[in-house]
Amino acid sequence: MNKKQILDELKTKCENCQNCALAETRTNVVFSDGNPDNAKYVLIGEAPGENEDLTGTPFVGRAGKLLNEFLAQVGISRENDLYIINTVKCRPPKNRVPTDFEKSACRDYIETQISIIDPKVIILCGATALKSFYPTKTPISKIRGEWLKIEVKGKKYKAMAIFHPSYLLRNHSLEEGKPRWLMLEDLKNIKNS
Template sequence: MLKWRELYEECYDCDKCNLAKKRNNMVFGEGNSKANLMFIGEAPGADEDKLGRPFVGRAGQLLEKGLTALNLNREKHYYICNICKCRPENNRVPTEQEAEACLPYLRNQVALVKPKIIVCLGATAMKYIIDKDWKITRDRGKWVEKKGIYLMATFHPAALFRDESKKVLFWSDLKGIKKKYEELCEEIK
């Protein structure tokens, strides 16, 4: 297992797939590196690629607004990153080869953070983290435990812009995440 700086440098220098050739920035992840709560998305979007930070565009701002309403903030309560560290052109879904190339980096991040809870934001993260046979509309909001970590999937916040009816379910999932966090983590009781 690599330490944070080594892992960052390996991601920065990565050329395991073609995404690195067209990126502006590698988007590593950020937040509390010892957080009990970890959010994992699909891949950086245009704003993230431009700034080199995860979840800073419209979808990220929506997520942040919801989490802030629940008194959860990035610096203190959670770490956030993506399956892929580089942006697929036109924000397309990463190919299996692209995702598989980045998964060892993600596993290393999880091993360093040691979260008690991982939340998969969207179907792509859910497929690689929880179960390839799960369906986001059917299985979002369900908890499963693997290797002592509680896992849940919810809609990617970008999906809420395409279908506003998902906002109620997304908010319900965020409240469920906060409840699980309070059950497992002493720091905010």
């Protein structure tokens, strides 16, 4: 079986998952987006929002559009270079942060996807993704842009935390040292790694 076939089987398991209460309120499982065969990077976001729950695709709302703009600016193709997932597969009610239990219910799906894709770099998008894979008390504003090592199913991966685009929707300045400027610098470092 090729990567796509293996991931399709995993997606079917996910769609039938009842491991936590999020299954009761979801419209769609938000499994992934991107190219499993050629992806150099796995981007892990926080959780599906309303638009993602309706479409079954991660990062399609306003934050997703902004992410697409940043990726295009640095020459990372969402369609070819990236495989996008979240820490949970179902939308938490009222877009709240997923609980540790909810994240643990999805953890094997997430780790299996990462193992199948076997990326060059894992991009931890936002504080929830960072803390899910790299337990730290350091705020994302201090650790973003640093190269980290994380272990998934016994294999070590190079990783970097970046700001979540929803945070950047509230911070518009492109001035040097500001969040949007830092996001571009981080994505350039990832692209050039």
